Amino acid sequence: MKRKGYAAILAALMLAAAGCNSGTASSSTASQSGSTSQNSTGDNSSSSSSVAAESDSPFNEPGTLPIVKDGTITLSIFCPGNGEYSWADNDQTPLVEQMTGIKLDWNIAASSDNVRDKISTMFASGDMTDIILTGVGNANRYDKASEAMFGAQGLILPLEQYLDTVSVGYKAAFEKMGGMREYITTPDGHIYSLPNVDGSLHVQYNMKLWLNNQWLENLNLQVPTTTQEFYEVMKAFKEQDANGNGDPNDEIPLSTVSSGAGTQIDGFLMAPFQLTPETNKLYVDNGTVKYAPVQDGYREGLRYLNTLYSEGLLNPESFTWNKDAQVNLNEAGDVAVIGAFLAQRPGYACDLSTEPFSKKWEQYQSLAPLAGPSGQRIAAWNPYVQYQTGMTFISSSCSNPEAAFRLIDWLATNEGSMLSAIGVEGEDWRKAEANELDMDGKPAAYTTLTSGLKNHTWAQLMGLVRDPYFVTSVTTNQNPYADDVPPLTGRGIVMYRASQEHEKVKQDLSTILPDMYMSEEDTAQMSLVKSTLQPSQNEWLAQFVTGSKSVDNDWDAYLAAMESQGLSEYLELLQKAYDVSPFKQ
Ligand SMILES: [Ca+2]
Numbered sequence: 001m002k003r004k005g006y007a008a009i010l011a012a013l014m015l016a017a018a019g020c021n022s023g024t025a026s027s028s029t030a031s032q033s034g035s036t037s038q039n040s041t042g043d044n045s046s047s048s049s050s051v052a053a054e055s056d057s058p059f060n061e062p063g064t065l066p067i068v069k070d071g072t073i074t075l076s077i078f079c080p081g082n083g084e085y086s087w088a089d090n091d092q093t094p095l096v097e098q099m100t101g102i103k104l105d106w107n108i109a110a111s112s113d114n115v116r117d118k119i120s121t122m123f124a125s126g127d128m129t130d131i132i133l134t135g136v137g138n139a140n141r142y143d144k145a146s147e148a149m150f151g152a153q154g155l156i157l158p159l160e161q162y163l164d165t166v167s168v169g170y171k172a173a174f175e176k177m178g179g180m181r182e183y184i185t186t187p188d189g190h191i192y193s194l195p196n197v198d199g200s201l202h203v204q205y206n207m208k209l210w211l212n213n214q215w216l217e218n219l220n221l222q223v224p225t226t227t228q229e230f231y232e233v234m235k236a237f238k239e240q241d242a243n244g245n246g247d248p249n250d251e252i253p254l255s256t257v258s259s260g261a262g263t264q265i266d267g268f269l270m271a272p273f274q275l276t277p278e279t280n281k282l283y284v285d286n287g288t289v290k291y292a293p294v295q296d297g298y299r300e301g302l303r304y305l306n307t308l309y310s311e312g313l314l315n316p317e318s319f320t321w322n323k324d325a326q327v328n329l330n331e332a333g334d335v336a337v338i339g340a341f342l343a344q345r346p347g348y349a350c351d352l353s354t355e356p357f358s359k360k361w362e363q364y365q366s367l368a369p370l371a372g373p374s375g376q377r378i379a380a381w382n383p384y385v386q387y388q389t390g391m392t393f394i395s396s397s398c399s400n401p402e403a404a405f406r407l408i409d410w411l412a413t414n415e416g417s418m419l420s421a422i423g424v425e426g427e428d429w430r431k432a433e434a435n436e437l438d439m440d441g442k443p444a445a446y447t448t449l450t451s452g453l454k455n456h457t458w459a460q461l462m463g464l465v466r467d468p469y470f471v472t473s474v475t476t477n478q479n480p481y482a483d484d485v486p487p488l489t490g491r492g493i494v495m496y497r498a499s500q501e502h503e504k505v506k507q508d509l510s511t512i513l514p515d516m517y518m519s520e521e522d523t524a525q526m527s528l529v530k531s532t533l534q535p536s537q538n539e540w541l542a543q544f545v546t547g548s549k550s551v552d553n554d555w556d557a558y559l560a561a562m563e564s565q566g567l568s569e570y571l572e573l574l575q576k577a578y579d580v581s582p583f584k585q
Contacts (some may be wrong), residue, residue, distance in 0.1 A: 059402065062166045066101030067406045074103040075404055078122065079133035079462075080115045080140060081108050085455035092419060092458045103409050115140040123155050123408050128395035131404050132156070135391065136196050136460040142390035143229075144515060145523035151192040156393040158190040164403040169412025170194060173465045182582035183387055186517045194408050195387040196463035199471045202495035203385050205502040206262035206278055206344040209269070214340055214363035215242040215251075219276050226371045227304060234313040237339040245335045252308050253339040254308060255315035255349070257323050262344035265305060266293070266317060266541055267380070269342070272372025273301030275507055277380045280530075281537070282513045282574065287585050289513055289574045293537050294562055300373075302544045302551045309545050319542045323348050336360045340367070345495055352487035361491070362481050366498030369505050379502035384514040393462045408462055417464040423457055424447055436475040443471035472496065517578040526573045529566035536565050 058068055079087060087093060089104045097103055105128050109115050117132055122128045124287045134140040142150070150156045163170055163181075174181045177197070184191050216223065216233070219240055224230040236242070237253040252329065256263045270276045274297030277283055281292045292298055308314045315338075317325070323343075330338045339366075341349040350361035371377040394404045410416045432444035450456075457493045458464075480490030518526065540558050543549035549558070578584060 011274075030434075059166075059406065062406070063168045065099050065410075066102035067410060069394050070401060071101040071103070072402055073101070074105055075131055075398075075400065075407065076105040076107060076129040077131045077133060077462075078107045078119070078129040079109070080135040080137075081111050081113075082455065082461075083111070087458070087461065089455060090458060091423075091453075091456045095419065095424070096407075096411075096458075100407055100410060101127070102403055104416060113274045116142075122395075123150070126397065128155070128397045130395060130398040130400070131390060131408070131462075132393040132395055133462055136298040136388055138461075140143045141388060142193075142220055143523070144389060144517045145193050145520055147390045147393075148190075148517050149520050150393070151186070151190055154396050156192050157396055157398065157401055158192060159194065159394065159405060160185075160189070160191045162402065162409070163191060166406060167409050169409045169416060169465060172414075173412060173467060176467050176469075177386070177449065179383065180387055183384055183514060184389055187580045192393065193389050194392050194412065194463055195389045196391060196460050197386055197412075197465040198388070198460075198466065199386050199466050199468035200496075201262075201468065201471070201499040201503070202344065204381055204383050205379055205506075206382075207264070207267035207271070207341055207342070207380050208262055208344060208502070209342055210346055210349070210364040210365045211340045211367045212237075212242070212336060212338070212363050213365045214336070218242055218244050223367070223579075224370065225368070227269075227373065230269075230367075230370055231304075231308065233314075234308065234339065235311065238311075238313055242339060243335040243337065245333075250313045250337055251339055253313040254341070255338050256318045256342040257325060257326050257348065258318070258320055260323055260343060260348060261343050263348065265314075265342065265545060266298070266301065267342060268367075268369070269305060270298065270301040270310075271378050271380060272370050272376055273304065274298040275378050275380060275511075276301075277382065277512070279506075279534075280513070283507070284513050284578070284583075284585075285511065287578075289571055289578055291562075291567060291571060293541070294559055294567070299551055299555060301543075305545045306547055306551060310547055314545070316546070319546075327351055331358055331360060336363055346491055352491060357487055359481075359487075361487055366494075366501065367503040377505050378402055379504075379506050381502070381506040382512060383509075384512070388460075411458075413464050414465075414466040414470070416464060417470065418446075420458045420460070420462075420464040420469075421466060422446075423450065423453075428453075428456075432473075432475050437478055438474060439472040439476045439493055441478060445469075447475035512572065512583075513577065513578065514581075514583055516574075516581050518573070518577045522573050522577065526570060529570040529573075530548045533562065533565040533567060533570060536561060 033157045044119070058070065058073065060069055062068060072521065082090070087108055109118050119132060119134070119359070122132070134142065151158060177199070180195070184193070184195055186192070215237055219242055221233055221236060224233045234253040237251050239248070241248040242251045256265055264278065266276050267278060274292050274295050275283060276292040276298065283290055283292060326338070326341070326349050330336055331351045338349050343349070346352065346361045346364050350364065351358060352361055369377050369379045392408055393554050394401050398404050411420055418425070418429065428450045429446050429448050430446050434443065436444040436447055438444035476493050477485045540549065540561065544551055
């Protein structure tokens, strides 16, 4: 997949590197502020020489490429495999080596390897690579408790000394994205891993409802704005031939699936009664951690959901089937059969990738958050999902921690992140022209030229920073349904606009309970309680909605069941962590 343009780019870089010392960051403050960067990095005598006189330092000024002057530093990297490809052969690898002056020595897990087992073996043996990567996937990334534990055990290095001195990429990201640094700082003030940042708005508002607007039009109905109006629309979908195929009985008014982003039945439709954030169903009320499913408003929401179910408006399969089954059913015939579904994105009930495209996804529009009987209109919000932690570490045996930090930090600059996310300017993207518009309908910053090339970029391997502007400032066709826009591209602007509707009524920042650092012991205990509490609550939820348990007669038994599953202990552990976190109000 390498193309000849890359050879020319490499040659140009080599020429540019020669003249780089006269580059941008000429201020001496960065090297002076490196004076505190020597402590606590342990036994790595060759590192952190930014304090030294410039002529002795192996590093150029922060912000200047190459990072290493003479190219004599090699760093070893452990990371997950890349399918049939090797990271060593990735098109981005020689570019990074050239631009940074750092040679990379890859230790890549085999596809049959368990990445975490491999990392555990490295930790146990003490034979660690300089940089340890898990990849961005949830299966391999470590939670905050593990990260803090590795740090406390001296297996990975604290990084705040570099963040405070030589950082360029993350320094800028902290300034642009308030709350990020707090989110990745342990209660004792350390930062052990540098996050991958995805500033996409739509991941912050997962719990959406996609309503078939073609059906609204067919039945001459208005877009519902309240839970009562939504109920009436669902009733009309059921009773009439909403999809217009002559059969009044093949419509499923409302459906969801048993798992997946934004799919919980007590999400979008519960919020008008009781805000119930995704999966953990936790929120903060004036500094107190609370569990939504035991609140009175939740009980009222259950009544509403039970009404939808008992009148045949909610698909009974919702509690058991999966996304693929829902997509297959909705795509099987000439017309759509689902009137509304709960999910982060339209692909949960529509096929956006098989050609020729069915275009059914174009019928579904995100519904703005509904007002409940009390007038409450609120959207669950989680800005912290923009930061994926526990994936990029510098080991305590790193041969040159400052070089490792500067490499990772450079990938977090706009320049490095463009390279990792898209590729090379002039080859894979170009600066936007004056008439090109972005996702916001404003003048765009850049235009992509290629997509889908194999083994071409590192993507999120070592983390990158796509702040919200990075995400939205790409040239975007303002018509997501235009003939030359593939659905998987068009959905980007659809999801963005949908999220803006949610953003207007987002929950207050102070009411959000972020993922927090806890002691290893508390994490183990909390996980134990959660592992039985959550399934039990979900079971009760299904029984209340389907009517096998009564909201009127069984509510007290339900509260007692939650308590016997350890709800109080669960909340105490979370409160303890919250009270020492930077999120405490
Ligand atoms: Ca029909």
